[in-house]
Amino acid sequence: MRAPILTCLGLLLLYPFATLGEQWDLIHAGRLLAVPGESVASEQSVILRNGKVFSVEAGYILPGNVNKAESDTLEVHDLKEHFVMPGFIDGHVHFTIYMQPNEPLNWVQMSDPDIAIRGAKYAKDTLLAGFTTVRDMGAFSGDSIFAIRDGINNGNIIGPRTYVAGHIIAINGGHGDITHSYKQSVADVIRTSGVCDGVSECRKVVREQIRRKADHIKLTATAGVLSDSASGLEQQFFDDELKAIVDTAHLMGVKVAAHAHGAEGINASLRAGVDAIEHGTFLNEESIQLFLKTGAYLSPTLSAAATVQPLIDNPNSFLTPAQREKSKRALTQAKRYVRDAHTAGVNIAFSTDAGVIEHGKNALEFVLLVEWGGMTPMEAIKTATINGADNIGKADELGTIEAGKWGDIVAVKGNPLEDIAILQNVNFVMKAGEVYKNN
Incomplete structure (x- = not known):
């Protein structure tokens, strides 16, 4: 009775793909x-x-x-x-984040699985908007972003091809350290593995993100517009710390992108050898020359700047005084700096900072690259295809x-x-x- 079954199994083993x-x-x-x-x-x-x-x-x-x-x-x-x-390729999203009045509370109240499930929805919204590849530029939760990436790759959830940074590399108390305003007992729980002070610590946290299977490294070279800090928008890491982060990542074959608004932070990051500058709001002539010399990409995230306008105009919005002041300065500059960089020939990659803007609304960036950045529609499309693929190191697989x-x-x-x-x-x-x- 078993012989026919064994014969069939034998045939399947001999010709496992005969009918596929x-x-x-x-x-x-x-x-x-x-x-x-x-x-x-x-x-x-x-x-x-x-x-x-x-x-x-x-x-x-x-x-x-x-x-x-x-x-x-x-x-x-x-x-x-x-x-x-x-x-399309968006070089700067945050699937585990959506900035809204209660988001800091979510970081405490939501579990890692909750954040991953919410992020899965954001991933689907992004794909259906035409963005087939994204680079996630930092998560504040544990392993949720890795679960989202791997779930997409395994076909368990719907979303774009996703490359992730893991935790943001940030100084203690700087932009990317989300423990501002929390009492110590809560801060100790939610502080991420990307916070570091000093060269040796910075080398260690980079290696830690790569151990966690990060595809690239994201550091915050300067303060941020939406971090609740009155420290301005200038450099936060020391030069030797920046160099340690970049060299460590490059030794391990991983690209590095630096969040940087102020010119000093932009220029220090470019001198340290970063592969891309995220935002780049207050770049100057030295910045442009460094971009041209190194070939690094500028990821402008104009959509994020445009999105804060209603929050600035509304005196009852959730912006703190420090956030409101920095937002005003950044928005004014956003309407001209990309035009200067583009005219000079700087490499520009399409990036939105989705998570600050609504996920799935990424294509607003095309409009702003034309209206504020002075690009032709063809040039704007190129930033989200050929340039986007090159920016993430996938030009042989994507972009055309x-x-x-x-x-x-x-x-x-x-x-x-x-x-x-x-x-x-x-x-x-x-x-x-x-x-x-x-x-």
Whole structure:
């Protein structure tokens, strides 16, 4: 009685993939911007195999002309009435955070699983907005951000391809140390593993984040706009501490991004060798020359600046006096500094600081890069594709629709090169060949 069963099991062991064919996708694109910065092509076909781009062909290829095996499956996506582009990359989000009046209380009352579940919703909102890859730039909770990243990678939750920093590297009492205003017993519980003072401690906390499987390192070189501190927006780490953080991360093959608003902190971070400056609000001519010399990226996060305007205008908002004063200064500067950097040729990567702004509203940054930053729509799109991929060290996998890269593709009705605001309402979202939105 058992012989037939054993025979079948033997056949399965010998031919475990005999009935498993490859998955092909065929996209008919009315207009295709395969490589942002290059020309738009009409009536194109994008062919994908197992989630990656196989080829891009002129004309609308018939399904029968796709060179697939009989056991393979093929799905056709009709985007003949759409403008098709690579999936967008946001280089600065916080899935475990959403700044609102009660958020500091949430850090005490919400459990790590609570924060992870909330973050899973934010991840889904972000993906459906067309952002197929993000870089999370610091969490204040325990392991929730790692659970979100791994849950996405394992297919258990819906979200963009996510790279995480773990805990922010910050000085004791500085921006990134969330224990301000808490009594000591509470502060001792919620202080993160990223807080350090002195060279040896700074080396240790970097190694600790990498031990926790961080994909990159985020440090706070200066004070922050929304930290409840009247210490201004200038440098907080000493130069030797900055160098220790950067050198330690680079020795372990990990990129480093520095939160920096004031010029002294920006310049000290660039001299220390950081790969990107987050915000960069008060950069000066020396900053620009250092950007050009090092090739580091500027991640402006203009959306965050725009979002605080209603809070500044409302005298009853949750902003403290220190936060309100810094917000006013930062907002004024935000309307001009990116234009200066862009004109000078600084590398700029699309970044929003989502978590300060509402998750899923990331595409507002496109509008601000054009209106405040002086970019053309094409240049703004390039910051969220080619530049975004290079900024996170994934230019060989992401950023364009070319053979061998992941099938991360978005589409809109209308022409974003004529009206960049169209990107705030994407109609089609595909990540790694799987469609998550199509309307």
